[in-house]
Amino acid sequence: MNTSVKTLVNQPYKYGFITDIEADTIPRGLNEDIVRLISSKKNEPEFMLEFRLKAYRQWLKMVEPTWPHVSYPTIDYQNIIYYSAPKQNKEKIKSLDEVDPTLLEAFEKLGIPISEQKRLSNVAVDAIFDSVSIATTFKDKLAKDGVIFCSISEALHEHPELIKKYLGSVVPVADNFFAALNAAVFSDGSFVFIPKGVKCPMELSTYFRINNGDTGQFERTLIIAEEGASVSYLEGCTAPMYDSNQLHAAVVELVALDNADIKYSTVQNWYAGDENGKGGIYNFVTKRGLCKGVNSKISWTQVETGSAITWKYPSCVLIGDNSVGEFYSIALTNNKQQADTGTKMIHIGKNTKSTIISKGISAGNSKNSYRGLVKIGSKATGARNYSQCDSMLIGDNAEANTFPYIQVDNKTAVIEHEASTSKIGEDQLFYFAQRGISEENAISMLVGGFCKDVLNELPMEFAAEADKLLSLKLEGTVG
Amino acid sequence: MSEVILSVRNLTANVDGQQILKGVNLEVKAGEIHAIMGRNGSGKSTFSKVLTGHPDYEVTGGEVIYKGENLLEKEPHERSLAGVFLAFQYPLEIPGVSNLEFLRVAYNARRKYQGLEEIDTFDFEDLIEEKLSVVSMNPSFLERSLNEGFSGGEKKRNEILQMALLEPTLGILDEIDSGLDIDALKIVSHGVNTIANSDNAFILITHYQRLLDYIQPHFVHVMYDGKIVKSGGKELALELETTGYDFLDEQQLVEVGV
Numbered sequence: 047m048n049t050s051v052k053t054l055v056n057q058p059y060k061y062g063f064i065t066d067i068e069a070d071t072i073p074r075g076l077n078e079d080i081v082r083l084i085s086s087k088k089n090e091p092e093f094m095l096e097f098r099l100k101a102y103r104q105w106l107k108m109v110e111p112t113w114p115h116v117s118y119p120t121i122d123y124q125n126i127i128y129y130s131a132p133k134q135n136k137e138k139i140k141s142l143d144e145v146d147p148t149l150l151e152a153f154e155k156l157g158i159p160i161s162e163q164k165r166l167s168n169v170a171v172d173a174i175f176d177s178v179s180i181a182t183t184f185k186d187k188l189a190k191d192g193v194i195f196c197s198i199s200e201a202l203h204e205h206p207e208l209i210k211k212y213l214g215s216v217v218p219v220a221d222n223f224f225a226a227l228n229a230a231v232f233s234d235g236s237f238v239f240i241p242k243g244v245k246c247p248m249e250l251s252t253y254f255r256i257n258n259g260d261t262g263q264f265e266r267t268l269i270i271a272e273e274g275a276s277v278s279y280l281e282g283c284t285a286p287m288y289d290s291n292q293l294h295a296a297v298v299e300l301v302a303l304d305n306a307d308i309k310y311s312t313v314q315n316w317y318a319g320d321e322n323g324k325g326g327i328y329n330f331v332t333k334r335g336l337c338k339g340v341n342s343k344i345s346w347t348q349v350e351t352g353s354a355i356t357w358k359y360p361s362c363v364l365i366g367d368n369s370v371g372e373f374y375s376i377a378l379t380n381n382k383q384q385a386d387t388g389t390k391m392i393h394i395g396k397n398t399k400s401t402i403i404s405k406g407i408s409a410g411n412s413k414n415s416y417r418g419l420v421k422i423g424s425k426a427t428g429a430r431n432y433s434q435c436d437s438m439l440i441g442d443n444a445e446a447n448t449f450p451y452i453q454v455d456n457k458t459a460v461i462e463h464e465a466s467t468s469k470i471g472e473d474q475l476f477y478f479a480q481r482g483i484s485e486e487n488a489i490s491m492l493v494g495g496f497c498k499d500v501l502n503e504l505p506m507e508f509a510a511e512a513d514k515l516l517s518l519k520l521e522g523t524v525g
Numbered sequence: 526m527s528e529v530i531l532s533v534r535n536l537t538a539n540v541d542g543q544q545i546l547k548g549v550n551l552e553v554k555a556g557e558i559h560a561i562m563g564r565n566g567s568g569k570s571t572f573s574k575v576l577t578g579h580p581d582y583e584v585t586g587g588e589v590i591y592k593g594e595n596l597l598e599k600e601p602h603e604r605s606l607a608g609v610f611l612a613f614q615y616p617l618e619i620p621g622v623s624n625l626e627f628l629r630v631a632y633n634a635r636r637k638y639q640g641l642e643e644i645d646t647f648d649f650e651d652l653i654e655e656k657l658s659v660v661s662m663n664p665s666f667l668e669r670s671l672n673e674g675f676s677g678g679e680k681k682r683n684e685i686l687q688m689a690l691l692e693p694t695l696g697i698l699d700e701i702d703s704g705l706d707i708d709a710l711k712i713v714s715h716g717v718n719t720i721a722n723s724d725n726a727f728i729l730i731t732h733y734q735r736l737l738d739y740i741q742p743h744f745v746h747v748m749y750d751g752k753i754v755k756s757g758g759k760e761l762a763l764e765l766e767t768t769g770y771d772f773l774d775e776q777q778l779v780e781v782g783v
Binding site for chain 1: 577578579580581600601602604605606610611613616617619620621622623626627630631634635638670687691
């Protein structure tokens with residue numbers, strides 16, 4: 047490797063700064079008292095505490111999954127801080143003017159302007175810092191259309207009937223080990239409700255920031271699109287660089303009623319640890335969408351570039367007849383990162399359709415696995431699935447795996463699966479070099495080309511950013 | 526007298542620890558076309574890869590001066606930017622990267638190197654349409670992924686298109702004639718003849734004299750076991766056509782002391 051390439055390899059993670067802000071932090075560890083304490087800190091209604099306690103008691107009986115193709119030292123769940131909130135002067139913030147300027151600055155630094163003047167013109171943002179939502183922009187404007195976009199804590203107070211009805215309806219409290227943990231201790235997250243017949247007038251987005259070093263982040267997102275409603279939602283994530291690993295165990299639930307349409311995009315750039323694998327976020331996330339109504343559609347697009355370990359399978363349960371599930375994914379791993387990610391498409395209703403496009407890129411000494419399940423139930427007459435899983439290897443030490451699972455209980459189902467593995471090797475780079483194109487630009491073009499099908503699915507405002515992020519993450523990976 | 530573009534002295538090089546080039550000498554001046562002929566494995570392709578800096582080839586001795594500068598010190602992409610172009614024997618297929626985008630990025634990299642402003646997509650499309658005629662290529666090729674699913678002849682024409690666009694000072698064509706039917710050969714040769722002028726120079730690497738009916742070389746060299754063992758004018762190619770390379774194994778070897 048030449049020197050300029052080496053410099054690029056060692057380019058620091060640009061979101062690794064720590065914001066110095068006084069925090070309200072509870073003691074380490076987890077027990078029923080902690081669960082009660084979190085609930086009382088948030089001033090929650092009784093039903094919510096019951097929900098949490100039920101989850102906690104279930105969690106105690108569960109074991110951490112060992113089937114993902116990743117390895118990490120045992121997590122000490124008693125050594126994690128389950129709640130940390132930046133101290134704010136007032137109990138409830140009425141406008142952005144009352145938000146601590148240090149926090150606004152932190153988000154500005156991340157390129158997420160939430161102050162009035164600098165907002166992205168057509169994107170409403172919910173900014174979550176450690177355990178709490180700091181601010182949600184454009185709330186009033188959205189309210190005019192009947193769209194509710196707020197933190198889940200706020201929704202608990204303002205719209206308890208919706209929370210009661212839908213929370214845990216897609217991902218039950220004891221769905222899996224990490225989902226149960228989340229249900230017990232989740233601190234905040236975003237809530238979106240699009241009423242019947244409304245097309246959400248702007249992109250909604252949540253930006254997650256972990257700041258505190260020993261804090262886990264357990265957020266919960268719930269999106270409901272009523273009959274004929276549609277919404278496009280995007281989440282972004284970053285964290286400072288710490289030597290220790292931090293746990294992020296989120297749950298996202300989507301509900302689409304008849305003819306509703308939800309598009310959920312993720313650009314995940316949690317701190318990935320250093321080049322020797324020290325530090326980084328454990329990203330253990332449960333995301334599931336329920337196509338409850340006929341002709342409903344849920345589409346997941348994810349660009350996963352960060353985290354030391356990623357364990358997530360955004361899924362669609364296709365109950366309504368003619369409903370559609372989509373999963374478009376780019377998972378990029380470098381250095382010592384490990385990813386085991388994919389999707390589940392569960393076909394229950396008739397003529398349900400799903401599409402899976404997965405692009406895995408492994409560089410450095412990383413491990414990148416696609417794991418996906420396509421299940422066609424006995425009543426899902428006329429169901430169709432198309433899956434395409436492509437892996438790209440960069441360099442000689444990276445690992446790529448594909449674990450597709452297919453279960454078909456209805457003979458009329460049509461399932462297509464394609465897979466490919468390619469490698470960016472010296473010969474391709476030499477071809478580019480021979481036309482005067484530097485190694486960095488060549489890799490960026492090759493990866494951009496490889497990922498094009500998925501990048502095209504992202505909302506326009508973020509596609510370019512995601513493309514740039516991919517190049518940045520890969521600079522200097524072939525030496 | 527014309528300017529010396531390339532001067533190769535006693536060049537030796539290894540692949541996987543095995544010596545392939547055993548002391549190549551060659552001088553190329555502006556306005557000249559040189560043909561290097563020889564059997565498979567004689568080192569012709571290796572020579573082209575060494576000149577352009579492929580990482581698998583290790584230079585063990587000798588020097589290469591290109592326009593007064595030490596070429597071997599430059600990174601592969603810098604050699605390209607300085608005007609050394611290799612038309613590949615087997616152009617690579619690059620899925621997902623459109624031909625047009627590849628050409629534009631390459632062209633702008635060159636502009637930037639020359640201190641010129643990069644040109645935008647629209648101006649570039651005008652420019653490339655004009656260059657397409659050099660190799661009689663259909664504009665639909667521009668939208669396709671680079672070389673992906675191209676026939677052998679289409680790939681070679683695409684190489685010449687890139688050359689027409691980048692206007693190299695030294696063009697090296699590695700078996701540009703292999704796998705071409707006579708029509709494609711005519712198109713490719715026409716392309717090269719259009720690009721060749723008194724300021725640039727070409728090295729044609731080929732097995733067959735057939736190519737030289739269409740592109741007239743000023744010099745013909747015969748490579749054998751990693752060295753240029755015989756040089757001459759165009760008539761040498763014709764001689765080789767009738768006698769084959771067998772003569773090299775007998776009398777010639779004694780003569781050059783291999």
